[in-house]
Amino acid sequence: MLGKERAQQILSRALTCSKADQTEVILSTADSSLTRFANSAIHQNVSETNAELRVRVVLGKRIGVASTNDLSVNSIKNVIENATTIAKLQEENPEFVSLPSPGPIRSVNAYVEQTASFGPEDRAKEVAIICRKARENGLIAAGAFTTGSSELAVANSIGVFGYHPSTLADINMVIASEDSSGYADHVSTDVATVDSERLADEAVLKALQTRNPVAVTPGEYEVILEEYAANDILHFLAETGLSALAVQEDRSFIAHKFGQKLVGENVSIWDDGLDPSGLPMPFDYEGVPKEKVMMIDHGVAKNVVYDSYTASRVGKRSTGHALPSPNTIGPIPMNMFMAAGDVTKEAMLRSTKRGIWVTRFWYTRTVHPLPVLVTGMTRDGSFLIENGEITRPIKNMRFTQSYLEGLSNVEMISSDTKLQRTWAGANRVPALKIARWRFTSTTEY
Amino acid sequence: MxxxxxxxxxxxxxxxxxxxxxxxxxxxxxxxxxxxxxxxxxxxxxxxxxxxxxxxxxxxxxxxxxxxxxxxxxxxxxxxxxxxxxxxxxxxxxxxxxxxxxxxxxxxxxxxxxxxxxxxxxxxxxxxxxxxxxxxxxxxxxxxxxxxxxxxxxxxxxxxxxxxxxxxxxxxxxxxxxxxxxxxxxxxxxxxxxxxxxxxxxxxxxxxxxxxxxxxxxxxxxxxxxxAKQCPHGVMTIILDATQLALQVHESCGHPVELDRVLGTEASYAGTSFLTPDKLGNFRYGSDIVNVVADATVPGGLGTFGYDDEGMPAQRVPVIREGIFVGYITSRDTASRLGMQSNGAARADGWNRIPIVRMTNVNLEPGQWTFDDLIADTDEGIYMQTNKSWSIDDKRLNFQFGTEIAWEIKNGKLGDILKNATYTGITPEFWRSCDAICSSAHWNVWGTPNCGKGQPSQTARVGHGTAPARFRNVRVGLGV
Missing domain, CATH: 3.30.2290.10 (PmbA/TldD superfamily)
Structure with missing residues (x-):
């Protein structure tokens, strides 16, 4: 950890070095450790200390970007020179207006000292609990336990400055026998919330319950998607369409649908980087304060997220969802929430006549982007439901399903939600009962 | 230094x-x-x-x-x-x-x-x-x-x-x-x-x-x-172009032969493998014409180097010979678990990651056919080109791929363009159905620069030498 003062010094030094019309500097640091286990033993155990400085310079309407992880004075000068050289080679981008102006950044605490200082012996103790629980049940444990701290600091030459320290405790596990497996995970800024006993019990129970699975015929089934699986739906909505760039390029499912009913009335999805029940992040990679953006409100398409570039193209204000420049992805939601319902997963189960219980999805990929048609496998705990009860564990199945269609057929939503990691942040999601889900083939286990 | x-x-x-x-x-x-x-x-x-x-x-x-x-x-x-x-x-x-x-x-x-x-x-x-x-x-x-x-x-x-x-x-x-x-x-x-x-x-x-x-x-x-017309569904003959076949090799040959997956050390993330050690030397992976090598020495291959990240020399390792599974790709500690020596496939994604078992250039060796002869020899089928989507289960058995474009094949000729082509199968059944592979004139090592594995995540740059090939009785489309 550099600390706010040192981070500000480095950013100021870089800004001072630049002779460009506008300059933006992003400093990101990480002190991260991960203990990985398999076959009920620690087999990989790693630690990383890194700091990256990324510079965007603007000459008129020409932009250049360069980065380095050497924070010495000479290196900072070089990275500014490199970015400036690149900018000079660029054609003008007539749609570029300006780097963003400063806005009021709300402070949100995402840093827990105990998480930052959690050591390898501490992680080994938690892993030992999980491995013991697996062995006691004749099972084997595999997983990973990450703890660490990071800093994001952004400044630009027209007054933006943001500094955000954060911590992360992220544990996941697959506990398995020869023909069965169960899964559990937990993510938080606070390592004290990691309950290895409870998580291991959850995964062990599934691994025991899924022994001797049977194959069921592919086809349409009612499904209960646990939170682990439901998060995949939010992830693909974000990736395929909830970005202003996707809308502007006409490749989003939400383009031309604003104000119209898109999915079921019981579905509301928003992004909120300031909600402390997520992994909060008060500003984006341009230093723009994060706004809460309601994207789907009671089934109606409402908004998408913007960075400064996509916002200025259509005369709007950035919502604070920029990724580091340059990128061709555009802005994306990083802290999504789906509105909880009022039932338990047990109530969902009791209400299901014939269906499939899905713990999690695996290797999901877009088949067609506009209907958000996605294929993938079930994994680590799939069951047949008959007359309100789980009757048999089943072999894993492939589904090929439009996620939008799935969200149009949500029958029940759980009152409990879980925080789930994505590549860019974390989403808080409930479990879902969906009336129709299309399974297209089965596998051998 | x-x-x-x-x-x-x-x-x-x-x-x-x-x-x-x-x-x-x-x-x-x-x-x-x-x-x-x-x-x-x-x-x-x-x-x-x-x-x-x-x-x-x-x-x-x-x-x-x-x-x-x-x-x-x-x-x-x-x-x-x-x-x-x-x-x-x-x-x-x-x-x-x-x-x-x-x-x-x-x-x-x-x-x-x-x-x-x-x-x-x-x-x-x-x-x-x-x-x-x-x-x-x-x-x-x-x-x-x-x-x-x-x-x-x-x-x-x-x-x-x-x-x-x-x-x-x-x-x-x-x-x-x-x-x-x-x-x-x-x-x-x-x-x-x-x-x-x-x-x-x-x-x-x-x-x-x-x-x-x-x-x-x-x-x-x-x-x-x-x-374009929607690609039909049903069980039929398909011919895959070299780039789509490269990803097919990657997912259904390259990953299953990684010994760390086989030994369970990737179980929580990338998954395991159906290719258990009892299958080594006797399992029929594909038809007789299927020969696969892991070759870190092929010039220009994205998975080519002098030494892996454990300091082991680059090697050319047989993986499938005449359709029989004959070898894993290994690191020092995984190879020793089977009493073997590393064959130089431990690679790290930069200074801040440990070496883990990764593909080098996993290549399907060329066959004898010219592409024109292969099309002419196919009465009815679909020719699919360029990957659009891919998914495979965590033991590397059930896969589904989609391609950007396809053409119908009728009476030995390419016909209309087809959109939204997908095919699905089970790995060994699929490779056993391979009955023709094009010659070295059509063979190229394709770079796959985005292979994800490991926790913390690592991206490997790997290669796959392939030429177009034909597969019989493949399930095409999403029909249930």
Whole structure:
């Protein structure tokens, strides 16, 4: 950890070095450790200390970007020179207006000292609990336990400055026998919330319950998607369409649908980087304060997220969802929430006549982007439901399903939600009962 | 540099390590993207750091840092030892890395034109020309052309006496055209999808792709797809082009033969493998004409190097011979679990990651057919080209792939364009149905620069040599 003062010094030094019309500097640091286990033993155990400085310079309407992880004075000068050289080679981008102006950044605490200082012996103790629980049940444990701290600091030459320290405790596990497996995970800024006993019990129970699975015929089934699986739906909505760039390029499912009913009335999805029940992040990679953006409100398409570039193209204000420049992805939601319902997963189960219980999805990929048609496998705990009860564990199945269609057929939503990691942040999601889900083939286990 | 690496190795030994190694890595990269006639992204990155790996009390520890100072190497080495001791608190058995290996050598990727010596202007001009060619196609909506170059200097030193310096260079690029219609988005890429085709080679590799010459055709195909017929569904004969087959090999041959997956050490993330050790030497993976090798020595392959990140020499390893599974790809500690020696497939994604078992260039060896003869020999079927989507289960059995474009084959001739083609299958059944592979004239090593594995995640750059091939009785489409 550099600390706010040192981070500000480095950013100021870089800004001072630049002779460009506008300059933006992003400093990101990480002190991260991960203990990985398999076959009920620690087999990989790693630690990383890194700091990256990324510079965007603007000459008129020409932009250049360069980065380095050497924070010495000479290196900072070089990275500014490199970015400036690149900018000079660029054609003008007539749609570029300006780097963003400063806005009021709300402070949100995402840093827990105990998480930052959690050591390898501490992680080994938690892993030992999980491995013991697996062995006691004749099972084997595999997983990973990450703890660490990071800093994001952004400044630009027209007054933006943001500094955000954060911590992360992220544990996941697959506990398995020869023909069965169960899964559990937990993510938080606070390592004290990691309950290895409870998580291991959850995964062990599934691994025991899924022994001797049977194959069921592919086809349409009612499904209960646990939170682990439901998060995949939010992830693909974000990736395929909830970005202003996707809308502007006409490749989003939400383009031309604003104000119209898109999915079921019981579905509301928003992004909120300031909600402390997520992994909060008060500003984006341009230093723009994060706004809460309601994207789907009671089934109606409402908004998408913007960075400064996509916002200025259509005369709007950035919502604070920029990724580091340059990128061709555009802005994306990083802290999504789906509105909880009022039932338990047990109530969902009791209400299901014939269906499939899905713990999690695996290797999901877009088949067609506009209907958000996605294929993938079930994994680590799939069951047949008959007359309100789980009757048999089943072999894993492939589904090929439009996620939008799935969200149009949500029958029940759980009152409990879980925080789930994505590549860019974390989403808080409930479990879902969906009336129709299309399974297209089965596998051998 | 030797002083720096010795400082780590000596300290690790002093602190009780039975083995240690250090990798010092500096990377430089250039990325350029031209989109819709304008330079959309242009960035250069420099990255440096080192990682120390140690075995203490029979367990592994690893620590890394971006700060290349004497003080930091001591802190990081001490931390690696401390982490190894923590690992030993929850160990199965002592790590065995097999026989000691001591090599002193220097390796450089052979390049004709250093991609970093070529001016940025020349690269931009070539991308703009490719983009302009795509935009000549009426009705095209989004065009994108990209270039990437990477230089990686790796110094590896071990407590067994190895000291290896490598200078690895990669160059790649590609184009992508998107057509948007009523309720429809279709994309075509060249020469491969998902950004780029890449190789361990110089700028000549990029120029030989002739992106501008292929721009207009690529974009025209994207537009044609908007009004193309839907690919039919059913059980039928398919022919896969070399790029789609490269990903098929990657997912259903390359990953299952990674020994770490087989031994369960990737169980929580990437998954395991159906290819258990009892199948070694006797399992019928494919038809008699299916021969697969893992070859880290093939010139220009993206998975080509001099030494892996454990200091083991690059090797050519048989994986499937005449349809029978004959070999895994391994690292030192996984190979020793089966009483074998590493075949040099432990690779790390930079200084801050440990080496894990990764593909090198996993190649399907060429057959005898010309492409024209193969089409002429096929009465009815579908010819599929360029990957669009891919998914496979965590034991690498049930897969489903989609391609950007397909053509119907009728009476030995290519017919209409088909859109939204997908096919699905079970790995050994699929490879056993392979009855024809095109010759070396159609064979190329395709770069796959985005292979994800490991926790924390690592991206490997691997290669796959393939030529078009035919498969019988394959389930096409999403029909249940």
């Amino acid at each position: 030797k002083d720096f690496t010795d400082r780590a190795l000596d300290l690790a030994t002093k602190r009780g390590a039975s083995y240690s190694d250090i990798r010092v890595v500096t990377q430089a990269s250039q990325i350029m993207v031209v989109k819709n006639g304008r330079v959309e992204a242009l960035s250069v990155s420099e990255n440096q750091g080192f990682g120390v790996r140690a075995i203490v009390d029979g367990a592994w520890g690893f620590a890394s840092s971006s700060r290349l100072t004497a003080r930091e190497v001591e802190r990081v080495t001490s931390l690696a030892v401390k982490i190894a001791k923590a690992s030993s608190l929850v160990k199965e058995k002592d790590v065995d890395i097999g026989k000691p290996c001591s090599i002193v050598d220097v390796y450089r990727t052979p390049v004709r034109i250093d991609p970093f010596a070529v001016s940025l202007e020349r690269k931009i001009d070539q991308l703009l020309a490719a983009d302009a060619a795509m935009r000549r196609a009426p009705g095209i909506s989004i065009t994108e052309a990209s270039f990437e170059a990477l230089r990686e200097n790796i110094t590896f030193a071990s407590s067994e006496g190895s000291f290896i310096e490598q200078d690895l260079v990669e160059t790649g690029g590609g184009i992508e055209a998107t057509a948007v219609g009523e309720g429809e988005v279709q994309k075509r890429s060249y020469p491969n999808s998902f950004g780029r085709h890449q190789g361990k080679a110089g700028y000549e590799f990029f120029e030989e792709m002739r992106l501008a010459d292929n721009g207009e055709r690529t974009a025209e195909e994207a537009v044609k797809l908007l009004s």
